[in-house]
Amino acid sequence: MTAAVFDHEGPWTEEEYLALGETQQRVELFDGSLHVTPAPTPRHQRLSRKLGNILEAAAETAGLELLEAVNVRLRPGRVPIPDLVITGPVDLDELMIEAADVRLICEIISPSNAATDKVLKMHYYAAAGIEWYLLIEQETGGLRLFRRRGRNYVEQSSVKRGETLTLTEPVQATIRPEDLVS
Template identity: 60%
Template sequence: MTAMIPTAHHGPWTEEEYLALGEDNDRIELFDGDLHVTASPSPWHQRVCRKLATSLEEGAEDRGLHVHWAVNLRLKPSRIVIPDLAITTVIDFDERVVPGSSAVLVCEVTSPSNAATDKVLKMHYYAEAGIPWYLIVEHNTFALRLFRLQGGTYVERHTAEPGEVLRLIEPVTAEIRPESLLPPR
């Protein structure tokens, strides 16, 4: 099913109206009653997400957690975001929307068109929702930046540039080399 965004909509969008849009190739998120629409991710972006998910999968499964690509994550009523990756506890796989309270880590892969949204707005939203870990993949430097929620804000815990290794012990165990996520040149 392809979503058709009505051009004549008055007032804030409700969660019901948002969900009635259906599935689409574009990413449509609900930010406090407003729709935030971005185009489908580039092949570069998709590859980084796939390789990162593969790197996290075994460590997640060992802890009874699940790795998801681009799921609808409800942070609060009228706020449904679509992180590039989310690691969750047990969820209902038949539901279209995953409760934010089940997320233990979210990841965003920045791109030139969305870096500010990922580094400021979504970081704030994820912190406000109480998601313990936030991972950012920097498009311009290929760095991996891991943040831990402390006192309601994210504090950077680890950074790995190409040539280095990001070693996670929480919420999953994994070792990730930034250059391993990149497409061949």
């Protein structure tokens, strides 16, 4: 992004946000404000790839799509970029995936923005009606699976090294923390 971006006055619209195009940073839109973070660390990306490899086969078997780092419109003006999403059939050439198409959303918790994933995004994803939310601890590979109840998430399962998370919805998969981090 260029310095001109920071000269912007007033709240950002979704159109202005999309006009930024692709950037080196992860730029998300939350209710008129941009949330900018640097590119993820190699550790984060390796974990994301390993988790994606596990979930991709499961998604394909279920007739679903696994997508990485895509714009998800939770509502107009609220567009995060989750680490991984499992969706129903979508137009792969569209700039955004609609929340209604998302079956499972995954965030890998980075130490620098843990509160965003554990509080802000969790609240926004539940309010948008996304049924399943998977949080992964970057350093340990610990997994916490949440299911939406009303406008909130309730923890369904929490696993650490030596344990296995078994997903039965929206895909069937088993995930072991030691398979994600070494």
